[in-house]
Amino acid sequence: MTERHMTERLRLRPGEHHEIRLPGRGAAGYVWSSHVGGDADVVAVSLHAAPFPADWPPQAGHSADEIATIEALKPGQATLVLEQRRPWEQESAALEHRDYDITVA
Amino acid sequence: MATYGEIRRLLRETDARWQTAATPADDEQVPEFPLGASPPADLAPAEQTAPLDLAALLREHPTANPMLAARRVALGLAVQSVDPAAAALAEPLTGTDAAGASALVDWRNRWGTSWVTGVRDQNPCGACVAFGTTAVIESRTRIEHAVWTIRSEGDSHDGIGYKCPDGSWPTTYFDWIRDHGLADPGCWPWTPADEPYAPTPDRPGRTVKIDGGTALGSIQDQKTWIDTVGPVAACFAVYADFFAHTTGVYHRLSDDLRGWHCVAVIGYSDYEQAWICKNSWGPGWGDHGYFKIGYGEAQFDTYPKYGVLATNPDPLTKRRMHNGNLYESGNGAAHRNFEMLATADGPRVKHWWREGGAPYPWNQATEFGSDCAYCPTLTSTSYNRNFETVYLTTGGRLHHWWFDQNTHGWKDGGVFGPADAAGVPGFIQSNYGAPGNFEVVVRLAGGRLQHWWRDGGGNWHPGPVFAAGVAHSGATLIQGNYGGRGNFELVCVLGTGQMQHWFRANDSGGGWYPTAVFGGGVSSPPVMIQGQYGMTTENSIGNFELCVAAGGRVQHWWRNNTYGQTWTMSAVFGHDVRAVVGMVEGSFGFNLEIVVLRTDNRLQHYWRGGGVWNEGPVIGSI
Missing domain, CATH: 2.120.10.70 (Fucose-specific lectin)
Known part of the structure; x- marks a missing residue:
């Protein structure tokens, strides 16, 4: 079930913000989580929901996409893993999994 | 909120009525999401739904479920004969509200049995409406016809033409099922794969038919419906803290809207001021797949809920x-x-x-x-x-x-x-x-x-x-x-x-x-x-149930298929019986019904209700 993407390389300058849009499946119970490795203090990662379009009526089953924002803090190398899974199914494989190698220089 | 630890702190500080999972570490993230949904453009809110003339509806649809009939008569919603034993069983032991509806209804355990099929999993699609509406139809079939049925969420979801991520609304599903019926998994199963809809050729003969969905606007109409008809489908907003909910009565602590969701409401509790719901995120979520949510929480009562009255099993x-x-x-x-x-x-x-x-x-x-x-x-x-x-x-x-x-x-x-x-x-x-x-x-x-x-x-x-x-x-x-x-x-x-x-x-x-x-x-x-x-x-x-004539009377045998698998004779009844020729367990409160051929070549009906065999009418001669 896990959808794994190729490792993507990102090159950022200190102070730069980079956004990654992630498919939301919150209405089925799935949320994204982030895990930073390497020089963990090189970047700060936060996750936010993308807003529903203003003219979009709610439809049960629709989920807001999510946006991971990477803030480059200082020069160095870090890895970022983004995983989508249900909070109560931590032992299961992630539904979707994305890997990033980040260079801040 | 960003972590389970913060949710736990909020639960403590707000004297919350619900609990979160014990397993995740305090520093584990619960992602943050801003509110973003607009007011609905094409959906009438619940307060614009016309009040329900339930008595008129129920006059057209008298039930054969004796306990349900008793509830309807007690509420003045029906005029029909009521079995005294069923009426005693149906008497709300936990009291009633001001309108006479039961103060507590839980169709998982009502009148000594369950009327709710097991928790399933929409994983990972946006097909919650298929699951919520299917659950309502399965329960209504059991309530009205005294039989379990298993229907396929894939049949309606794929039959309508939805793909895995597509959202919807209960009216869309109930309208489609009214026109096409709802088939079983053997005809076309639920799968997350977006495969072309290709049910078996005998689909028209294996669908449960319904008369469509009925919109229920007021909370009183919804409660009375759940008490006297059965479960309903409801939609609400899912906020980030909802994923972490396990037991207790959920009330929203987060402003982070994650999506819109549909579930089956299988009961309510006035004592807890809460709806009792069956989710479709598998039995591992919440309270074994179920949850309670406070009245009005997370826009649960903002939009109408939808029930189904008539079902026609296949x-x-x-x-x-x-x-x-x-x-x-x-x-x-x-x-x-x-x-x-x-x-x-x-x-x-x-x-x-x-x-x-x-x-x-x-x-x-x-x-x-x-x-x-x-x-x-x-x-x-x-x-x-x-x-x-x-x-x-x-x-x-x-x-x-x-x-x-x-x-x-x-x-x-x-x-x-x-x-x-x-x-x-x-x-x-x-x-x-x-x-x-x-x-x-x-x-x-x-x-x-x-x-x-x-x-x-x-x-x-x-x-x-x-x-x-x-x-x-x-x-x-x-x-x-x-x-x-x-x-x-x-x-x-x-x-x-x-x-x-x-x-x-x-x-x-x-x-x-x-x-x-x-x-x-x-x-x-x-x-x-x-x-x-x-x-x-x-x-x-x-269990297996068997009737056979011996010595001019009827012997009723049954095999307990839960314990022992032994055949036991439970009753001998009737007179002038040459042979038992037909047997049905039909819609009439799990009653057994038989037709016997009498020694005078006439057919006679017997039926068992409340554990007692009763002599029915002589139908005619062969």
């Missing part, structure tokens, strides 16, 4: 619950008419039917055939819900006829079978193929049994000959739910006057095997069903 749903010459069809306003075939004027066959509402008159329909030796074995199949019958001919063969639901006429299906048939045929539609094969087992003149089957092309084939010393075969053949496919089961009467139970192991080679020998002094064909007693869930194995 022949496959009811296929184990009738045998012999009697069948409860989906015909009639209440979808619970009885259909019966009996010999008439010698070798003719007469079609009788009983209206599904009071005063339950029996009526005579058409006659057909000219070679019938004994009361036919009647069923209904996934061939367009047609009635099908096989009987022993006066010439020692078997004869198949079918009732075309489109033209309302009986059509000759031809003579087949052994040249020396000498007993009452068991006759069913099995799940081999779609439409399923026909299966017949009949006694041969030499005292053995032979299995015959008809393939999807309409050709009959002889199967194995088995058993010995058989004096009577009967309308006892059923495909129960032992094993993955479901074994064939039958009981015959031996020359010793004892009965013998046989089964065919359909998961392991298909051989016929003898099992228990029981009873004694029997010299007439038995009738057997697999009923709903013992089925605590939709996947439980119901």
Whole structure:
């Protein structure tokens, strides 16, 4: 079930913000989580929901996409893993999994 | 909020009424999401929904569920006779609200049984509405027709044309199901894959039909509906903290909207000021897949909820619950008419039917055939819900006829079978193929049994000959739910006057095997069903129920399929009985109903309610 993407390389300058849009499946119970490795203090990662379009009526089953924002803090190398899974199914494989190698220089 | 630790802190600080999971570490993230949804553009909020004239609706749809009838009468919503024992059972032990509705309803455990199918998983699609609406239909079918049914969320989701991520609203589903019915997983299953919708060709004959969804605007209408009709579908906003909910009454602590969701509301508790809901995120989420949510929380009461009143189960749903010459069809306003075939004027066959509402008159329909030796074995199949019958001919063969639901006429299906048939045929539609094969087992003149089957092309084939010393075969053949496919089961009467139970192991080679020998002094064909007693869930194995005449009376036997698998005689009743010819467990509160052939060649109805067998009317002469 896990959808794994190729490792993507990102090159950022200190102070730069980079956004990654992630498919939301919150209405089925799935949320994204982030895990930073390497020089963990090189970047700060936060996750936010993308807003529903203003003219979009709610439809049960629709989920807001999510946006991971990477803030480059200082020069160095870090890895970022983004995983989508249900909070109560931590032992299961992630539904979707994305890997990033980040260079801040 | 960003972590489980913060949720835990909020729960503590706000004196919250719900709990979160114990497993995740405090620093584990619960992602943050801003609010973003707009007010609905094309959906009327609940307060704009017209008040419901439930009494008028229920007058058109009187229920055969005796406890439900008692609730409706108690609330002044119906005028119908109520069984005193059922009324006592239905009395709300936890009090009522100001309008008279029960203060606490939980259809998982109401009146001594569950009416809610198990928790399923929409994983990972946006198909929650398919799951919520399917759950409502499954519960309503059990409540109204006293039978578990398993429907497929994939049938409606894919039939409408939705893809995995697509959202929707209950009205879209209930409208589609009103027009097309809702099939079982064997016809078209739920899968997350976006495969082209290709149900089996017999889909029209294997759907539960409904009359559409009814919008319920006010909380009082919703509660009264849940109390007197059944579960409803509801949509609400999912906020980030909802994922972490396990037990207690959820109330929103987060502003982070994650999406819109639909569930089945299976009850409510005024004491906790909460709805009781069945989610579709698997049994690992929440409280074993269920949750309670406070009235009005997360926009739960912002939009109408939707219920289903009339359900009309398909022949496959009811296929184990009738045998012999009697069948409860989906015909009639209440979808619970009885259909019966009996010999008439010698070798003719007469079609009788009983209206599904009071005063339950029996009526005579058409006659057909000219070679019938004994009361036919009647069923209904996934061939367009047609009635099908096989009987022993006066010439020692078997004869198949079918009732075309489109033209309302009986059509000759031809003579087949052994040249020396000498007993009452068991006759069913099995799940081999779609439409399923026909299966017949009949006694041969030499005292053995032979299995015959008809393939999807309409050709009959002889199967194995088995058993010995058989004096009577009967309308006892059923495909129960032992094993993955479901074994064939039958009981015959031996020359010793004892009965013998046989089964065919359909998961392991298909051989016929003898099992228990029981009873004694029997010299007439038995009738057997697999009923709903013992089925605590939709996947439980119901007990076998058997009635047979002995010494001018009826013996009722049953096999406890939950404990011991032993045959026990529970009652002897009736008088002047030559043979039991038909048996049904129908929509009438799990009652067993039989038709007997009397020694004066008249047919009589008996029924069991509340554990007591009652003598019904003499229907007519054969």
